[in-house]
Amino acid sequence: MHTNVTIFDHPLITHKISVLRSVDTSCKEFRELIEEIATLMGFEALRDLPLEEVDITTPICKTKAKILSGKKLAIVPILRAGLGMTNGLLNLVPSARVGHIGLYRDHDTLEPHEYYCKLPDDIENRLVILLDPMLATGGSASAAVNFIKQRGCNHIKMMCIIAAPEGIERLAAEHPDVEIYCGCVDERLNEIGYIVPGLGDAGDRIFGTK
Ligand code: PRP
Ligand code: URA
Numbered sequence: 001m002h003t004n005v006t007i008f009d010h011p012l013i014t015h016k017i018s019v020l021r022s023v024d025t026s027c028k029e030f031r032e033l034i035e036e037i038a039t040l041m042g043f044e045a046l047r048d049l050p051l052e053e054v055d056i057t058t059p060i061c062k063t064k065a066k067i068l069s070g071k072k073l074a075i076v077p078i079l080r081a082g083l084g085m086t087n088g089l090l091n092l093v094p095s096a097r098v099g100h101i102g103l104y105r106d107h108d109t110l111e112p113h114e115y116y117c118k119l120p121d122d123i124e125n126r127l128v129i130l131l132d133p134m135l136a137t138g139g140s141a142s143a144a145v146n147f148i149k150q151r152g153c154n155h156i157k158m159m160c161i162i163a164a165p166e167g168i169e170r171l172a173a174e175h176p177d178v179e180i181y182c183g184c185v186d187e188r189l190n191e192i193g194y195i196v197p198g199l200g201d202a203g204d205r206i207f208g209t210k
Pocket of ligand 2: 081134136193194195196198199200201202203
């Protein structure tokens with residue numbers, strides 16, 4: 001496996017992903033789980049945020065204490081399904097800016113098509129956390145990383161909940177500098193580009209469109 005890829009093995013994440021997969025999980029539960037899993041994954045993905053030492057006074061004495069050094073973040077969901085993970089990250093870093101990249105996969109070619117891109121002006125100075133629950137062929141994530149890099153940002157972490165081996169291979173090959181965090185890696189893609197066993201169409205399940 002590539003050095004820039006982290007696969008989570010925490011039982012809480014594994015359990016919640018199993019519930020997420022089930023066809024019997026309601027739209028409401030699905031949405032809640034996507035957000036919770038994003039928070040749990042984000043907690044670990046942000047473990048290298050820099051700290052700085054400041055002087056504080058406790059009720060007992062003066063002391064030095066560490067606080068986040070103000071590294072600027074941008075959370076960037078890939079529409080639609082990445083939206084479901086956004087609040088999960090904002091729960092951890094409420095002051096983060098949020099950009100949006102709109103992409104949909106052509107059902108026949110599986111190629112991603114852009115329909116929207118709005119990123120913070122100063123994205124080049126930020127750490128970008130790119131969100132999409134599904135990394136299937138990797139085409140959408142790779143295209144989204146290209147948009148972000150074109151704006152001058154070179155510090156990107158991609159978080160997905162379920163990945164296919166093919167998607168990890170492609171993203172890691174096209175963008176070896178991007179750190180990839182996956183809740184789990186499934187067996188394969190099927191003939192129409194869905195992850196097996198997967199969870200079906202993440203966008204449709206979050207928004208109840210099917
Ligand atoms: C899904 C998913 C990813 C993409 C993954 O989105 O949310 O963005 O497919 O597939 P890939 O790795 O093969 O590119 P979809 O295109 O179905 O759009 P939606 O979120 O609007 O439903
Ligand atoms: N997009 C999804 O939402 N699900 C898959 O299995 C593959 C791509």
